[in-house]
Amino acid sequence: MNAIKLLTDDHAKVKKLLDELETTTERGVKTREELFTKIKAELTVHEVIEEEIFYPALKEHPRAKEIVLEGYEEHNVVDTLMGELSALPFDHETWGPKAKVMKENIEHHVEEEEGEMFSKARQVFDKAELEELGARMAARKEQAQRQVS
Secondary structure, X not given: OOHHHHHHHHHXXXXXXXXXXXXXXXXXXXXXXXXXXXXXXXXXXXHHHHHHHHHHHHHXXXXXXXXXXXXXXXXXXXXXXXXXXXXXXXXXXXXXXXXXXHHHHHHHHHHHHHHHHHHHHHHHOOHHHHHHHXXXXXXXXXXXXXXXX
């Protein structure tokens, strides 16, 4: 599995869940809770494989260091928002707007990764390196999914 393909597939899955979450209302508490729980689990696993494997490998290359550091910071912002959402009742009046801000931050992050970051990754890693990174990430992803569930 190519590392970039694995991450892009994750992005597509999370974007779909975020779109579903955005349409929920304060009355759809159960749906909102189920979708948020799925999103939180997906993002947790995704961050693990990025922060433990992909980002450190890419950060070793000077031309990619800045975008990787920015990626870590964007993860921190989303983690903060997820923590705040977890602490709020799902029918709270600020839950929906806060979820929308989280969605916008994730979409921005995905856009930067799939644009600038993945472009740099293709420049600094050859096909075999992307495959090797992808294999390590897929194995770690399975392990992280068991820990999250």
